[in-house]
Amino acid sequence: MSDLTQSQTVIEIDVRDAEGRVLQRYQLADDGDYIIGRDREIAHILIDDKSVSRRHAVLRRKGDRLALADVGSLNGTLIAPTSERAGARETTDGWQDWPRDAYATIGLFSLYWRADAMIAEAGDGDDQASPVITTLGADRGVEATSDEQGAEADASGAATDLTQLFATTELVPFSQLLATAEKLDIPVETKDYLCIGGGMGSFMFVDHLRIVGVSAQAIRVIGVDPDPVRKWADYCQNSQIPAHERIRSHSASTPDNIWGFPGYALRETWQRVRAGRRDALEPVLRVFGEPLFAETYTPRLGDVLASVSREAQRIGWQGMVRCGRAIALRKLDDGRYALHFRTPLQPGQGEETTRDWICIARHVHIATGYPAIRVLTVLQDYRRRHSDDPSVVNAYEPHDELYRMLEKRGGTVLVEGRGIVASRILQRLGELHQRNPTIRIVHLMRYPVTSGHRSDLARRPVRHHVEVQPFNWPKACWGGALQQRLERADSAKRSEWMDVWGGTTTADRKNWRVMLAEGTRQGWYQPVFGDLIKVRRRDGQLALTIQPPKHASRQTISADALIDCTGLVADVTTSAFLRDLIDTHALPRNRAAGTGPERGMSGLRVTNAFEVKALRTGSGRVYAAGIITANGPYAAVDSFLGLSFAALRAIDDLVHSRTAGLRRFGPLASVRQWIKWCRGVSP
Amino acid sequence: MTPTLLGRWQTRLVLFLVIVSPVTLVASWLLGKSGGLSAEPFGLAAAMLLTGLVFEAIAQQLQRFRWDQDWPFALFVGQAVCEFWVAFVAIRLDFVPGLEACDLARIDRVSRQIACVDYALPIGPAMVQAAVIIALSLVFVTGVAPVLFPRWRYRGGQFSGFHRRD
Numbered sequence: 001m002s003d004l005t006q007s008q009t010v011i012e013i014d015v016r017d018a019e020g021r022v023l024q025r026y027q028l029a030d031d032g033d034y035i036i037g038r039d040r041e042i043a044h045i046l047i048d049d050k051s052v053s054r055r056h057a058v059l060r061r062k063g064d065r066l067a068l069a070d071v072g073s074l075n076g077t078l079i080a081p082t083s084e085r086a087g088a089r090e091t092t093d094g095w096q097d098w099p100r101d102a103y104a105t106i107g108l109f110s111l112y113w114r115a116d117a118m119i120a121e122a123g124d125g126d127d128q129a130s131p132v133i134t135t136l137g138a139d140r141g142v143e144a145t146s147d148e149q150g151a152e153a154d155a156s157g158a159a160t161d162l163t164q165l166f167a168t169t170e171l172v173p174f175s176q177l178l179a180t181a182e183k184l185d186i187p188v189e190t191k192d193y194l195c196i197g198g199g200m201g202s203f204m205f206v207d208h209l210r211i212v213g214v215s216a217q218a219i220r221v222i223g224v225d226p227d228p229v230r231k232w233a234d235y236c237q238n239s240q241i242p243a244h245e246r247i248r249s250h251s252a253s254t255p256d257n258i259w260g261f262p263g264y265a266l267r268e269t270w271q272r273v274r275a276g277r278r279d280a281l282e283p284v285l286r287v288f289g290e291p292l293f294a295e296t297y298t299p300r301l302g303d304v305l306a307s308v309s310r311e312a313q314r315i316g317w318q319g320m321v322r323c324g325r326a327i328a329l330r331k332l333d334d335g336r337y338a339l340h341f342r343t344p345l346q347p348g349q350g351e352e353t354t355r356d357w358i359c360i361a362r363h364v365h366i367a368t369g370y371p372a373i374r375v376l377t378v379l380q381d382y383r384r385r386h387s388d389d390p391s392v393v394n395a396y397e398p399h400d401e402l403y404r405m406l407e408k409r410g411g412t413v414l415v416e417g418r419g420i421v422a423s424r425i426l427q428r429l430g431e432l433h434q435r436n437p438t439i440r441i442v443h444l445m446r447y448p449v450t451s452g453h454r455s456d457l458a459r460r461p462v463r464h465h466v467e468v469q470p471f472n473w474p475k476a477c478w479g480g481a482l483q484q485r486l487e488r489a490d491s492a493k494r495s496e497w498m499d500v501w502g503g504t505t506t507a508d509r510k511n512w513r514v515m516l517a518e519g520t521r522q523g524w525y526q527p528v529f530g531d532l533i534k535v536r537r538r539d540g541q542l543a544l545t546i547q548p549p550k551h552a553s554r555q556t557i558s559a560d561a562l563i564d565c566t567g568l569v570a571d572v573t574t575s576a577f578l579r580d581l582i583d584t585h586a587l588p589r590n591r592a593a594g595t596g597p598e599r600g601m602s603g604l605r606v607t608n609a610f611e612v613k614a615l616r617t618g619s620g621r622v623y624a625a626g627i628i629t630a631n632g633p634y635a636a637v638d639s640f641l642g643l644s645f646a647a648l649r650a651i652d653d654l655v656h657s658r659t660a661g662l663r664r665f666g667p668l669a670s671v672r673q674w675i676k677w678c679r680g681v682s683p
Numbered sequence: 684m685t686p687t688l689l690g691r692w693q694t695r696l697v698l699f700l701v702i703v704s705p706v707t708l709v710a711s712w713l714l715g716k717s718g719g720l721s722a723e724p725f726g727l728a729a730a731m732l733l734t735g736l737v738f739e740a741i742a743q744q745l746q747r748f749r750w751d752q753d754w755p756f757a758l759f760v761g762q763a764v765c766e767f768w769v770a771f772v773a774i775r776l777d778f779v780p781g782l783e784a785c786d787l788a789r790i791d792r793v794s795r796q797i798a799c800v801d802y803a804l805p806i807g808p809a810m811v812q813a814a815v816i817i818a819l820s821l822v823f824v825t826g827v828a829p830v831l832f833p834r835w836r837y838r839g840g841q842f843s844g845f846h847r848r849d
Contacts, residue, residue: 252829252836260836261829288756458750469750476752479837480685488847608849633849645837649846652834667831674830 011061012114015047015106018372020325020576023047025114034059036106038387048387051107051397059098059111066098066113101345101355108397162186162340162356170584171333171617177358186356191220192660194339194361196326196577198223199231200255201367201626201643203308207315208258208647210683211673212665216316220359222324222341228317229308231369235568236301239395239421240428243302248420248471248507251287251297253641255304256311258648259674260641263287264299264307295510296470314682324357326577329364330584335618336362363660365650366581366612367625367643371574373397374567376416382535391542391561392535395421396568402561403432410438411560414544416532418445418466422565423506426525430515433524441519442557443527447549453500455482461508464516465527468508474501477635478642487608487633495591495602498635528557535562570627570638572603578628587614590631603630603637609653610634610646619659623650684824685753686746690840691739694824695732697842702819703728710812723804724812730770731813738766756825760817767813774804 015024026045028034037043039054047056060067098104104111165172165180181188193209195202198221206219225231241247252260262270265283272280286297312318324343332338339359373396375383382392393399395417406413406429415425426441433439445465452460452467455474460467476482482501486494506512519525533554534545544557572578572589581587582604592602606629607613615622625646627638636642654660663669676683686694707728714721742762746754754762772778828835838845 259829259833261826290755291751292755292757455750456752457747458752460750474751474753476685476839478685480839481687481746481752482685483837484687484839484845608847648834648837665833670833671830 011064011066013045013059014112014114015045016110016112018108020110023109028059028061031061031063034061036111040387045111047106047109048384049107049109050383050387050390050393052109053107054388056106057104060095067095068098068104069095099345103344166328166330166340170331172330172338174332174334174336174360177332177338181358184356186358188358188360189220190360192218192361193220193363193365194337194359195219195221195365195367196329196339197221197365197367197369197626198225198321198323199228199367199369199626200308200640201369201646202365203228203312203317204255204258204640204643205365205367205623205625205647205650206317206320207256207311208644208651210315211258211677212651212662212669213683214662216319219320220361221317221321222326222339222359223321224323224325226318226321226323227309228312228321229305233301233305235396238398239565240424241301243300243305245301245424246298247301247304249299249304249640250471251283251299253639253644254307255640255644256307257677258644259670259677260644261674264303265297267307268299268303291470296507298507310680314677314680316682322357326368328577328580328584329366329615329622331615331617331620332360335620336360337364337615337617337620337622339364362620363654364615364620364622365625366578366622366628368575368578368628370568370570370627370638371572371578372569374569376532376564376566378532378535379562379564386537389537393561393563395425395563395565399563402563403428406439406561407432407436409560410436412440412442412558413561413563414442414444414542414557414559415563415565416444417504417565417567418443418506419504419565419567420472420506421567423466423509423512425563425565427512427515430519430525433519437524439524441525442559443525444532444546445527445529446531448527448529453503455497455500460505463506463508463513464520465529467503467505469505470507471636472502472505472639473636477501478639479645483634486635491591491631494633495631498631501635530555568627570603570630572628578604581615585614587612590629592631603628603632606632607653608633608649610650611653619657621654621657621659623653625650684756684759684836685751685839686743687839687841687845688740688743689844690838691743692736693842694828694835694840695735695739697828698820698823699728699732702823703732703816706812706816706819710808710815714808723809726774727770727804727809727812728816730774731766731816734766734770734773735763738762738769756821759824760821763813763817763820767810767817771804771806771809771813 011028013026013028014022015026016022024046026034034044035042035055035058036045036047036052037054037056038046038048038050038052040046042055045059055071058069058071060069100113161180161184165176178188180186193206193214195206202221202223206221209219210216236247251263251265254260254263265287268283269280272283283297286294290296322341322343324341327340327342329337329339337360339361341357341359342355343357345355373394375394379392379394383389386392390399390401390405393402413429415422415429422443426443429439429441433441449462449465449467452462454460460469462468474482477486482497486497489497516525528546530546530548530552532544533547534543536543536545538558542559542562544559544562545554546557547554573582582589588605590602590605604612604624605614606624610623610625610629612622612624623646625637625643629637629646634642634646637646651662651665655662655664673683707724708720710724711720711722714724742754742758746752832842835842
């Protein structure tokens with residue numbers, strides 16, 4: 001801490017967004033209670049976002065200690081515990097002790113003690129704006145704002161050394177790293193395999209590793225949540241897929257089982273047989289007849305989640321994962337890699353407890369997933385002006401409140417977007433319409449679609465102005481002729497084809513077709529075409545200005561709510577960790593075509609075996625998987641089957657490179673492991 | 684399934700080895716008189732293999748009309764049924780040149796008792812044999828192959844030559 005803060009005993013709190021960027025900095029000058037929330041009138045620590053309640057939590061400063069109390073927020077307040085001691089935290093009277101090195105979660109944001117904040121910033125690069133600093137005094141008034149003070153304050157201290165070590169050279173000398181770590185008291189652990197991300201991509205790679213014979217002790221996973229399926233499950237639940245509903249995934253796309261057998265359809269049939277149901281054979285018959293004689297079988301969300309939890313337990317996931325954020329990855333001079341990561345503190349160990357870690361590994365896997373939820377600029381503007389408005393939401397955010405309001409009061413909802421999430425939101429609204437017939441749906445799509453894309457000799461069908469295909473890519477992209485073509489093509493051809501095969505599509509489900517046809521006939525569903533260019537609030541309603549395609553004149557629609565279903569951001573530079581990696585190692589990226597928001601900014605370039613070749617050093621290898629490899633040699637990277645493919649491909653590549661001492665996973669080993677899976681015993 | 688042409692052919696040959704051959708042997712043994720082997724099931728199996736290799740090429744072209752470029756299980760079975768009838772009729776009408784000679788020559792070595800040159804091929808046993816082959820093939824491609832060969836389903840049914848290193 002600087003002299004300034006010490007002499008005034010100011011505690012500084014950073015407000016960080018989901019990507020770790022510091023948005024605001026608050027200096028707490030005095031003891032007392034500070035309200036955290038998004039209501040400008042009452043909040044001292046203001047977080048202007050829908051994920052934060054108006055009066056979310058109270059922060060209490062007493063001397064050098066901080067404590068937090070949730071005050072009935074919608075999304076809760078959490079002092080993040082570490083994986084080892086999860087649940088060991090003690091609370092009294094609703095107050096949670098907030099040690100210096102733990103962070104607090106407020107909606108989608110995190111609050112850090114200032115000292116904890118330094119390292120992440122160093123990795124964020126130059127283009128990050130300095131945070132606004134607000135000093136809260138005894139009267140809780142704003143005393144001063146400054147951009148420079150805070151930046152000066154972290155010029156000294158332990159973290160800077162590590163930052164310097166990581167910033168000055170591309171190959172970090174191993175001995176120097178050890179010396180620095182010892183000096184700064186940063187623990188260093190060495191593993192054979194290091195997986196960064198901790199979500200489904202990491203999980204499926206680790207699952208394959210364990211099954212081909214790597215022990216759990218040789219693997220370290222760094223993830224934001226100890227549960228590999230958490231982030232994906234949250235997206236599903238927010239976009240209105242309850243556990244009993246079906247997801248857009250194939251029966252044989254089994255994240256818990258590397259063979260795809262038994263698939264979810266066979267398992268569901270077995271469940272039904274045991275329950276003595278007469279329709280027990282329906283799931284497997286559907287797989288047999290799909291998509292010609294039956295609608296494509298899709299598994300239930302709840303079944304998928306349960307199966308992943310089971311497999312996580314079987315392979316010992318809990319012992320491998322450590323909750324934390326990856327800060328920076330560097331090549332070492334001995335042909336390995338060093339990851340600097342930061343974990344929340346174990347409570348009750350005092351101020352000395354270390355929160356920075358180094359993990360050294362020869363083989364690294366990166367699967368950090370979608371960096372962010374995409375919020376359209378026009379909606380960002382609106383939210384900035386009307387932070388308390390629960391009627392304007394993104395489909396991937398929690399927004400159950402909106403449906404409760406609609407069911408009670410009725411009204412017009414504008415749904416924007418035409419993908420699978422839009423379909424699911426429309427279904428939810430259609431169900432609400434049954435209960436409250438005054439609900440009307442205006443469906444905004446950018447342009448009308450009457451005939452689908454062509455590829456080879458086929459044309460993609462269109463239903464209600466949306467192109468439909470069972471999954472988000474044509475099936476042959478997962479392991480057929482289209483995948484083979486893609487793997488052998490150059491980057492220009494790849495982006496051209498993927499633009500045709502992918503795009504925004506939905507599934508052709510009969511209940512959706514019937515609902516939209518009925519809604520159109522009865523007048524409560526209406527498609528509208530154009531771009532949303534302005535959102536205002538007028539006479540207690542939303543006034544939405546829409547620019548139709550082809551320079552037609554603008555129109556304004558009144559609505560009571562707006563649900564934006566335009567998706568998630570796949571731009572890798574949105575993640576501070578990836579941006580640092582790309583900048584430091586000059587990583588090449590894939591071209592992206594198309595007209596969507598991801599145009600020109602796509603995934604990391606990987607080989608056909610998913611290696612990030614630009615990061616190769618000595619016998620060390622870095623592989624990537626998931627959406628961060630978008631527009632590369634494989635189209636369906638953001639799917640369970642795609643992640644499974646990427647994992648197997650990367651491991652086969654490791655076997656081939658002879659750097660990992662892995663044996664090829666042949667038929668005998670495969671059958672042996674499959675039997676172990678069936679028995680539910682550890683691989 | 685989303686097979687490539689090479690995948691179709693390779694899978695077909697593997698199916699011939701692990702499903703068709705044993706089933707045919709059993710059928711031949713069951714139909715054989717006085718403990719010997721019957722030639723007809725082998726004739727049918729060989730004719731179905733030849734028809735199948737041609738049908739796979741046709742099916743692969745038809746598959747291009749499908750947006751997903753896939754070959755659903757229903758079509759897999761439908762295709763096999765068509766192959767059976769074509770093979771059956773071809774044998775009955777003696778349209779498969781050289782089949783009897785080469786087939787019987789092989790069987791003669793296995794069992795000296797068979798010298799059957801006249802190809803009767805009764806429909807009942809032929810249908811049972813084909814049905815068992817088709818059913819077991821379906822079990823193989825849906826359950827057995829993925830467990831034995833975890834990469835097979837990602838390679839359009841190919842056992843080798845699908846991927847290219849870069």
